Amino acid sequence: MSKYDEHIENVDKYLRGRQVREFNCPPSVDDLKKDLPVQVGPRSNPGIILRSDMFAELGNPAEGSSGFIVWTEDTSLVRDGRITLIGPDIPDLEGASVPFGQVLMIAGEKLDTEVQERIEEYQHISDYLEGYMVRSSSQSIWGRVSKDSVAKGFNMEILGKALMINMKSNVPEIEAMEVVFVTSNKDDVKQLGEIAVEVDDVRKDIIKAVWKERGYDLDCDLDCNSCESKVTCDDIRDIIRAQKEKGTAEIGGSEG
Amino acid sequence: MDEKKERSLSRIREELAMYEPVVELLKLEPGEMGHLQLPIVENIVEQHKGTIECVEEGKTFLASQFTNPVEILTAMDVHWYFHIQQLFAASGSGGGLHTDEDLEGADKLNIPRDCCTLIRLGHYLQVAGLYPIPTAYLSITEPCDSIAGWHAAFMHHPDWRNIPVFAPDPPYHTDERAIDYYARQMREMVDFITEHTGQTLDMDRLRETVEETNKGYALWMEYNEIRRSSPTPHSYTLPLSCFFQINTLGAGDPKKTLWYKDIVADAERRVKENKPEFPNQKIRVFWYDIQPFYFGEIVSWLEQEWGGVIAMDMVSYCPYELIDTSTEDSMFQGLAKRAFQHGPMVHQGRGLAENVIYDITRIVKDYKIDCVIFPGHMGHKDMAASSSIMRETCRELGVPFLYIGLDVADHRYTTADEIKDRISQFFTAMGLG
Incomplete structure (x- = not known):
């Protein structure tokens, strides 16, 4: 069982009972690229969409945003080419700022923990899709769609296809990929965020382990029980406790 | 007196x-x-x-x-x-x-x-x-x-x-x-x-102030996105002023918000008209540390001699979040996060080291960075400990990485000329110039 199988099941549970729209896309990158109304590929956009050129905004922190990637070696868990949308599609969002959820589920028998960082690179579409930008300085997915691209036919299906093309072209170990988008409301995105928190814990452990294999520690072992200074800290705590009992300890971090 | x-x-x-x-x-x-x-x-x-x-x-x-x-x-x-x-x-x-x-x-x-x-x-x-x-x-x-x-x-x-x-x-x-x-x-x-x-805190006044600085932070983040444009709209002085304008006296003053509005508007205009403050940009640099006292000399030289532009820098790239002002608790939690997690040097230096990997990866891709320069201030032992991680990340991304090793305050440690020489050799060796 892969590290994220449980979370993939949780995404399935999340989708059950919700009103969804589904798009089924071809599996191969060449077929995915056919008949796209906007350019997809490196340097397809100049990197930014100015406010005055914006048609809609996705995942502004004031509205809510949640995005994550999960992967598995078990290809039966992921429906290749499936894009699921909960909520309105881009053309219905003129001038709107809506909450946004984005889940990328990936499968391939050869996937392993080494792939984690590579797939993360491609979840933020960067300059890969004409008319779409994900803001760089936000830790969550906060996107902008341009007026021009919507006029050409940009929608969530195109965004999903672009993510699949980007991911499958750059990570050949991927055999299947499924995408979920949420634009419905804050509550739906918040519930997705609960899965995201669990996913993030697993993700962090994987990244730490991968770098550890390479000889780098990303974290410090700050467990009090294994710290050689524990005796000193215990002594200080005893002194503070004794002072408090005498009523002489000062508040918090203040001195003087 | x-x-x-x-x-x-x-x-x-x-x-x-x-x-x-x-x-x-x-x-x-x-x-x-x-x-x-x-x-x-x-x-x-x-x-x-x-x-x-x-x-x-x-x-x-x-x-x-x-x-x-x-x-x-x-x-x-x-x-x-x-x-x-x-x-x-x-x-x-x-x-x-x-x-x-x-x-x-x-x-x-x-x-x-x-x-x-x-x-x-x-x-x-x-x-x-x-x-x-x-x-x-x-x-x-x-x-x-x-x-x-x-x-x-x-x-x-x-x-x-x-x-x-x-x-x-x-x-x-x-x-x-x-x-x-x-x-x-x-x-x-x-x-x-x-x-x-003897001064007391009025919560409504705090809310008003935070809401105003939120506007400033939102505009600063907007400005950071515009810097992704190639050519980048401004030389180095204005981007570096963004942190100081919001973190000095008068925070929460609408005058300051107006400054951020103006800087965003000026940057947008320059992008639309393709009129950067500094023209003929050739090399997009990510400067991953604070700036030396004598940065003005180095950056002017970088721009004039090499067409090098600081497309992003450590002081600017911080994961600031807007503070929820709905309750007293949410305001203090937001101020706490801004204080101990988000600020420059704090976000990068106190860790986790994972931030280094994430930031470099995002910035290199989003800002179309041609090379990463880690000045390696001698006092930043915390960041020096991550220098191999930086190098490894850059190697994986296929972007050249230079670790200079200087003192941001003391030009006698590594002179401006030595730094220029190191950068020149690096650009030449990497075929960037």
């Missing part, structure tokens, strides 16, 4: 004498960039005048550090000066009159030479009596071990040992418990300020 107080104001008066004519000049001859430069200089002038007034008239005022929430100080209507800003200013930012004098003074203090020069200079300014002595001091104990040491040594100086000090205790982790812990510290800071200045 006694001699000691007069001396503590001497550098501030010198700076004021330097900047007041600049204000007049910019008003008379604003040129193309004057409307953006004027508020930065006016801000320094106003801050200095306020400090002088407090010292001369014996009013209460604070000294504070760059991580402490300025919104609280504004909402409590208490004057303060920004300790590190004072350090940069008093030492002659840009290579001013006193740089060598201060460095030589710091050399005589018998502090180990491998200690961060910013901290050694900080001690020197204290020993030399060049910091105005406040009613109370809001200290700092992160992001590095040296700062924690500095705090301890600083408070033992005879002039300062009786000054009431509040030193927030930043937790290592960043989970909910840690945020709540630090939020409590921020509330204790409010009590501390009230105790020593």
Whole structure:
């Protein structure tokens, strides 16, 4: 069982009972690229969409945003080419700022923990899709769609296809990929965020382990029980406790 | 006023004498960039005048550090000066009159030479009596071990040992418990300020202030996105001013928000018209550390000689979040996160090291970076510990990486010419020039 199988099941549970729209896309990158109304590929956009050129905004922190990637070696868990949308599609969002959820589920028998960082690179579409930008300085997915691209036919299906093309072209170990988008409301995105928190814990452990294999520690072992200074800290705590009992300890971090 | 107080104001008066004519000049001859430069200089002038007034008239005022929430100080209507800003200013930012004098003074203090020069200079300014002595001091104990040491040594100086000090205790982790812990510290800071200045906190005023700084942060983040454009709209001065404008006196003043609106509007116009402040840009650099005092000399050379532009820098790329002002708790939690997780050096230096990997990966891709320069300030041992991780990340991304090894405050450690030489060799070797 892969590290994220449980979370993939949780995404399935999340989708059950919700009103969804589904798009089924071809599996191969060449077929995915056919008949796209906007350019997809490196340097397809100049990197930014100015406010005055914006048609809609996705995942502004004031509205809510949640995005994550999960992967598995078990290809039966992921429906290749499936894009699921909960909520309105881009053309219905003129001038709107809506909450946004984005889940990328990936499968391939050869996937392993080494792939984690590579797939993360491609979840933020960067300059890969004409008319779409994900803001760089936000830790969550906060996107902008341009007026021009919507006029050409940009929608969530195109965004999903672009993510699949980007991911499958750059990570050949991927055999299947499924995408979920949420634009419905804050509550739906918040519930997705609960899965995201669990996913993030697993993700962090994987990244730490991968770098550890390479000889780098990303974290410090700050467990009090294994710290050689524990005796000193215990002594200080005893002194503070004794002072408090005498009523002489000062508040918090203040001195003087 | 006694001699000691007069001396503590001497550098501030010198700076004021330097900047007041600049204000007049910019008003008379604003040129193309004057409307953006004027508020930065006016801000320094106003801050200095306020400090002088407090010292001369014996009013209460604070000294504070760059991580402490300025919104609280504004909402409590208490004057303060920004300790590190004072350090940069008093030492002659840009290579001013006193740089060598201060460095030589710091050399005589018998502090180990491998200690961060910013901290050694900080001690020197204290020993030399060049910091105005406040009613109370809001200290700092992160992001590095040296700062924690500095705090301890600083408070033992005879002039300062009786000054009431509040030193927030930043937790290592960043989970909910840690945020709540630090939020409590921020509330204790409010009590501390009230105790020593008599000023109280009006929550509605705090909300108003935070909502205004939220607007500033949102516009700053917008500006950061526009810097992704190639060519990038501005040279290095304006991007670097974004942090200082929101983190100095007057935080929450709509005038400051207006400055951010103007800088965004100017950047948008330049992108639309393809008229960058600095034309013929060829190499997009990510400068991953704070900037040396003598950065002006290096960047001007970089732009003129190589067409190199700082497309993104460490001080600008911080994961600021807008603060939820709906409740008192949410405001203090937001201020806590901004203080102990998000600020420059704090986000990168205190860790986790994972931030280094994430930031470099995002910035290189989003800002179309041609090379990453890690200046490697000698005082940033915390970041030096991550230099191999930086190199490894850059290798995986296929982007050249240069680790210089310099001292941001001391040009004698690595001279500007040596730095230029290293950069030139690097650009040539990597085929960037």
